[in-house]
Amino acid sequence: MTLNYVKHDEEFHCTIKLVNGEELIGKVIVSRDKTTFPATDLLYVQDPLVVQSFTKEMDETKAVKGIGFTQWQNFSDEDFYIVNEKDVISVASLSREMIFVYESFLHSQRGQGEKDKLKKEHRVDVTEKEGMVGKISEARKKFEDLFKNS
Numbered sequence: 001m002t003l004n005y006v007k008h009d010e011e012f013h014c015t016i017k018l019v020n021g022e023e024l025i026g027k028v029i030v031s032r033d034k035t036t037f038p039a040t041d042l043l044y045v046q047d048p049l050v051v052q053s054f055t056k057e058m059d060e061t062k063a064v065k066g067i068g069f070t071q072w073q074n075f076s077d078e079d080f081y082i083v084n085e086k087d088v089i090s091v092a093s094l095s096r097e098m099i100f101v102y103e104s105f106l107h108s109q110r111g112q113g114e115k116d117k118l119k120k121e122h123r124v125d126v127t128e129k130e131g132m133v134g135k136i137s138e139a140r141k142k143f144e145d146l147f148k149n150s
Contacts, residue, residue, distance in 0.1 A: 003030050003041045003043075003085055003088070003091060005091075006030050006091055007030070008030050008031060008032055008041075009029060009030070009031055010029065011027055011028070011029050011046075012027070012028060012093060013025070013026070013027055013028075013093065013094040013098075013099045013102060014026070014028050014091050014092060014093050014094055015051070015091070015092050015094060015098075016028070016043065016045070016048075016083070016088055016090075016091050017088070017089040017090045017091075018083075018087055018088060018089065019086075019087055019088070019089055020087075022050055022072075023050070023051040024045065024048045024049065024050060024051070024072055025048070025049050025051055025069070025094060025098070025102055026045045026046055026047050026048040026049060026072075026102075027045070027046040027047060028043050028044065028045050028046070028091070029043075029044045030042070030043050030044075030091070031044065040084065040085050040086070041085040042082055042083070042084060042085065043082070043083040043084075043085070043088065043091070044080055044081075044082055045072075045080060045081050045082075045083055046079055046080040047079065047080070047106055048071075048072040048073075048081060049069040049070065049071065049072060049102065049105065049106075050069065050070050050071075050072050051067055051068075051069060052067065052068045052069070052070060053065065053066070053067050053068075054066055054067075054068065069102075069105050071109075
């Protein structure tokens with residue numbers, strides 16, 4: 001199988017269905033490997049995510065369907081992977097909405113470590129003068145007494 005239906009050597013966002021059943025989304029460049037005979041296509045996939053769909057039964061008549069993403073190779077920090085065309089069933093371009101969802105997910109994943117670091121660096125411990133000086137039940141009693149006396 002050759003991937004004649006996609007533009008070669010141009011980056012685009014796509015979904016890839018693999019022969020093992022996994023569905024990936026990512027940025028891809030398809031390139032012809034002329035060193036093999038016959039020439040085969042290789043997919044260079046940047047930041048691949050596995051698409052996981054789920055259904056949750058709400059009650060006997062209602063169900064909610066959703067999707068989620070996880071990193072394709074959980075124990076690697078590589079930016080891109082090479083997939084041989086023989087491992088691919090189909091390739092399709094992502095819609096604009098899905099490109100936005102994909103990029104937003106990547107942005108949130110990359111930014112999470114930075115956010116945690118900033119929270120730790122800028123953490124301020126609260127003293128008794130700044131807050132947490134009593135219990136809610138004590139404050140409630142004081143407000144109720146104040147309200148009754150007014």
